[in-house]
Amino acid sequence: MTADAVGGVWSYAMALCRGLLAGGTRVTLAVLGPSPGAAQRLEAAALPGLRLLDTRLPLDWMSPSAAAVRDSGRQLAALVRESGAELLHLNSPALAAGNRFPVPVLAFCHSCLASWWDAVKAGPLPPEFAWHRELLAEGYGGADLLAAPSRAFADATRTLYALPERPRTVHNGIPPLALPPARAEGPFAFTAGRLWDEGKNLATLDAAAAGLPIPFLAAGPLEGPGGAHAGLRHLLAQGSLDRPAMQAILARRPIFASAARYEPFGLAVLEAAQAGCPLVLSDIPTFREIWGGAADYVPSGDAAGFAEALRRLAASPRLRAARGQAARLRAARYTAEAMAAETLGLYRALVPAPHALEAPA
Template sequence: MRGVTGAPRHILMTADAVGGVWGYALDLARGLAARGVRTTLAVLGPAPDAAQRAAAAAVPGLALEVTGLPLDWLAGTPAEVEAAGQAVAARAAALGVDLVHLNSPALAVAHFGVPVLGACHSCLATWWEAVRGGPLPADFAWRTALLSRGYAAADALVAPTHAFAEATRRAHALARPPEVVPNGRAGGVPAHADGAFAFTAGRLWDEGKDLVTLDRAAARLDAPVLAAGPVRGPNGAAVPLAHLRLLGTLDDAALRAELARGPVFVSAARYEPFGLAVLEAAQAGCALVLSDIPTFRELWDRAAVFVPPGDDVGFAQAIGGLLRDRERRAELRVAARERACRHGPDAMADGVHRIHRRLLARVGPRSGREAA
């Protein structure tokens, strides 16, 4: 039951264990627990590994449920997504939660009996616009249409940057952009060295991360460029990389240990709604070299070196220049760390909790839609 303040006591949140949504979900659940909210985390798609399960077990007030349900971007048909939504709605009803926080907002096409907040982390339409351009292929078109329905059905939407909120509004013909609450991460270990190498991390297989450009840049450098993350995705996507030094997938502790070595952190992404890996690098005090895309400009302007997307020569020059110029590198390390202070997990939890409370006050404990 809700308290007299209108704040939720128990929410159901969906997540996947494939990308950055996993860290977002755990950090948010931890922040909400400090505000008196219990979270049931329903995991869709591939099951979390042992390290991820251990991380979830360490979050106060979090109950983990591995559903085996398909992710919207891995499902084969609209019916599979709709059925997954109905299953999540049924579980929310069985648990008697006050609110549902969907990190896969396409599931909102189901009938939920409580307020629904859809978190806009990324989508195929905005990815396609940034990476490929032109008409959507058929497989993307039906998924985009389903997500548009989910966005319309949700009681509110939230996005991590103004740039991505506006891109989402355009791509899905929304009456207004989602509300913006920037992502936040708990700070890691500050850099204790000044590493003479470059580093990147993320879903290396994702064409939107543009590791091909960074691979070409690495071929032009004398210093090594290390890359952490999977090179093959759950959808079969893969990227051949000949010049990056591949580290494989690192857990949080290993990733933070690499950042603590003080590398120049690089992201050549053509599409990045926020960029948690960049934030983690900035929190560690790494100098940043980033692609000049709207989200990175919004977050890191005057705290990073920017290079046009796809410009491997430009990336090589920026990385090499910083590795040679210790003074400039030190200035950027300070600037990145200071900027990162804006994006802690408390600020994120406050922003999301504020939306949760407003939804309960406005929509009430039942949204007026049929319960599942």
């Protein structure tokens, strides 16, 4: 399985590996891009039987050219042969372009530049980025099976890349949060994620925070690759938080908000919902699919609408408790166990003999 240590794919891979290993599947996790940090290495080391491989190969979306991605694919194919793996789970599907892999390939469509651009920017994808789209289209064609974390994103992917069929849907899932005891305090709002990413639309939440009678905290990096930067005027930046610090905030049951224009799933929302936080989310197809009636929705660019929804929840402890409970109940659908079981089902469709993936008893 491939992964990276930059964003949400790491959290996804850790949760999935935990479930697969518990069921007896042997996993080598090949990390592309920047090396895992010390905390990430400790997290991986805590999974008995997981082999962590720091490839130092460039990520497709950080690569300078299609040739560099193809070269990474060739080197990855050699690593697959050396590992003795029976299947390759690609979390960077562009690596399947010109598929040279000696085993079946499941490619998971977590996100892509073309769909991000379609949701966030005006106009067509610029010519200088066209190679990313073309290479990913080739990668999708080179995979034996495609999957995505939501039906909404699977539909968008099929449309953008003219795929013959929609990728399979395997919703993301996470293990239960180990929350510290909550302390009684006044309400506050919270958001978390890659704050520098225009797709997260932090500017709308920053504007919404200006007139709120409650604090509005934002956790995550403000600086991103290629000089991307988010400037805050009203949100209270918390920096990048480790897991205990994040869980300490969620244990206080803040009102969690996301104004994202682009979100194939939204792990930060799931963590907040699992903690029992009421949700105020942008009205995009992914969030409607995942959260149904368990969240309050506002058009993604409507700062005044977000401010009003947050004020309404802040003014009523009873309403916050009810909406937090609705979010918690909905979050119970999205477990790491369910994700691992559904993913293993796709593996077995590609490698019919179960023993080929499982360690001997």
